Amino acid sequence: MSDPAPARRKLPPLGQTGSDVGSLDRTPRKKKKKRPPATGDSPDGETHSPGRALPKPGSARSLTESESNLETARSGRVIPSRPKSKKTRPSVNTDTLEDIEDEDESPRPQKKRTKPREQLVENGHIVSDEPVTGRSVDRPKKKKKKKKVGMTESTNIGLEADLQELEDDVITEATDSYEEIRYGAPAFMRSEPLNKLFIEQKSGFKAASKEKIARKRAMNQQQQALALAETTPTKSTIQFAVSSQNIFRTFVLFLQGLLAGVCLWQIITVYLLSQKGYDVLLEQYKQLAMPVQCMYYFMLALSTVAVFDKNDIARPNKSFIIRSVTMQTTAIACLFYLGGLMFSLSIVNIDDRISQYDPEKSPWEDDAARDSELKKWVTLNLVRGLLPMLGWFVISISPKSDRLVKNLEKADENILEGIEPVDQDTALRSSGV
Amino acid sequence: MPTAMHLGRYKLILWVQYLLLVIDLFMNSFTELLRFENVILLVLYVIQDICILFAVIVVFLLFFNTYIFQAGLVGILINKFKSTIIVVFVYFCLCIGLHVWGMTMRWDDPNKDIWNNGYIALFVLQRTAAVLYYYTYKRSALRLGDPRLYQDSEWIRKEFEKRR
Numbered sequence: 256m257s258d259p260a261p262a263r264r265k266l267p268p269l270g271q272t273g274s275d276v277g278s279l280d281r282t283p284r285k286k287k288k289k290r291p292p293a294t295g296d297s298p299d300g301e302t303h304s305p306g307r308a309l310p311k312p313g314s315a316r317s318l319t320e321s322e323s324n325l326e327t328a329r330s331g332r333v334i335p336s337r338p339k340s341k342k343t344r345p346s347v348n349t350d351t352l353e354d355i356e357d358e359d360e361s362p363r364p365q366k367k368r369t370k371p372r373e374q375l376v377e378n379g380h381i382v383s384d385e386p387v388t389g390r391s392v393d394r395p396k397k398k399k400k401k402k403k404v405g406m407t408e409s410t411n412i413g414l415e416a417d418l419q420e421l422e423d424d425v426i427t428e429a430t431d432s433y434e435e436i437r438y439g440a441p442a443f444m445r446s447e448p449l450n451k452l453f454i455e456q457k458s459g460f461k462a463a464s465k466e467k468i469a470r471k472r473a474m475n476q477q478q479q480a481l482a483l484a485e486t487t488p489t490k491s492t493i494q495f496a497v498s499s500q501n502i503f504r505t506f507v508l509f510l511q512g513l514l515a516g517v518c519l520w521q522i523i524t525v526y527l528l529s530q531k532g533y534d535v536l537l538e539q540y541k542q543l544a545m546p547v548q549c550m551y552y553f554m555l556a557l558s559t560v561a562v563f564d565k566n567d568i569a570r571p572n573k574s575f576i577i578r579s580v581t582m583q584t585t586a587i588a589c590l591f592y593l594g595g596l597m598f599s600l601s602i603v604n605i606d607d608r609i610s611q612y613d614p615e616k617s618p619w620e621d622d623a624a625r626d627s628e629l630k631k632w633v634t635l636n637l638v639r640g641l642l643p644m645l646g647w648f649v650i651s652i653s654p655k656s657d658r659l660v661k662n663l664e665k666a667d668e669n670i671l672e673g674i675e676p677v678d679q680d681t682a683l684r685s686s687g688v
Numbered sequence: 689m690p691t692a693m694h695l696g697r698y699k700l701i702l703w704v705q706y707l708l709l710v711i712d713l714f715m716n717s718f719t720e721l722l723r724f725e726n727v728i729l730l731v732l733y734v735i736q737d738i739c740i741l742f743a744v745i746v747v748f749l750l751f752f753n754t755y756i757f758q759a760g761l762v763g764i765l766i767n768k769f770k771s772t773i774i775v776v777f778v779y780f781c782l783c784i785g786l787h788v789w790g791m792t793m794r795w796d797d798p799n800k801d802i803w804n805n806g807y808i809a810l811f812v813l814q815r816t817a818a819v820l821y822y823y824t825y826k827r828s829a830l831r832l833g834d835p836r837l838y839q840d841s842e843w844i845r846k847e848f849e850k851r852r
Contacts, residue, residue, distance in 0.1 A: 496698075552716065556822065557713075559823075593816075600811065663830060
């Protein structure tokens, strides 16, 4: 036997047909009002809630509908079941509104008042937030969530419909007002672009010309770039090496000239002294023999190194060799200076004997041996003097050319040069693969 | 991690190398004038040999500081500077030989006439090798200032991959 009181209390849910009564069609509605929490399920499946408050005045439409439902319930009119619309709410719990709802003509099964999808309220507290399902069970009312734009979790058409309507409402009103503001701006608010920048300071806004600011910024950037260039070292290690080589080349160029002059003087002196007799030569030259020998070695060694650097003989290439053979470079000076060095070294023993000359204790066995050796020495001394002079003559034609400096400056020192690429098979074998 | 050679450090190293070369040149040039006492000659010869050793140490330290060496490509570095290494070691051996022989013959009388054919030949070889030593060592010292030896490059990576 049906209980007439609950049947009378119940109104057909808005937008729901009879077939949908058994299921909780939680078609979501616009979330414009929060309902007070409802009680738990009753044994017979009905949900009874204590006095449920009317929807909040925030949502005008739902308020109107609920008010109308209230009115119809109070009047006792049969409320026809509305066609399923976007605004139907799944009723989960019975409440005071349900109590005053009019009963439907057709016996309606016990069904819950639909509530919004997002909100299940029980005893005034939001219990859960579950999507609408076909179950006709009392559920705690869910808290209404404001659906954010772009959420794709909702699968409920009703809610989307509500949101669409909401967006339509919002957009329509907002665009209208925005357009009014945009196009209907009064004349005194028109934009007047000036060639000024307004810089906020403590005292307020200060106007500054854009051109001046741009010029100032460009000047600051230039100054920063100059400061950076000054602080950063302009020379690299290779540039320092090149500058040291230039200093050495300049110094040795002077030495080469000095050597040529000393050689000329020494040749003339020895020749003149030898003309007067070997005794006079030995007597006058014995104090100069070893110092001249040492000076010759010192200056010839530096000159030889400089002329080797000038031609960079440690890095010959085909074109350099061809040009050297055809006397287009100063490579011949290398031979002159090296020859002079070796000739000077080869007569160091005679120079030592001349320096140790004592008329009482002659280092030679007899005069014949002394004369032959001194004759040989004069000849070799002439060669020893002529070769550096010839070298200086060749150097003086192109004193500033320096192949080593050019190679260092170009950083042409390819470290791959002269190294064969490693064969793949050899590399694999050596690596043990 | 490749690190470039700093200019200040390179300047100091280059000056030290130049100083070692100049000391050796003075020794080679003027020891024949400083034959006052055998002890003085001995000290001068020892200083010259120590300078040669220091020069070898400095150049090898420069080798170790290069990125090529740190990457494990020692063979390439030695191959490129092999002339310097060979000349330095040959010159050192010639110096030791000449100094030992000369001191042995001149220990009793520094001004004794010791110029036989063998000693003259060794003397000429040692003094000529000295010039080659000055040239190759100076050239290596200048080339070791190349920043590319201290930087990573595609070629070094390829060579390293080949040798793995």
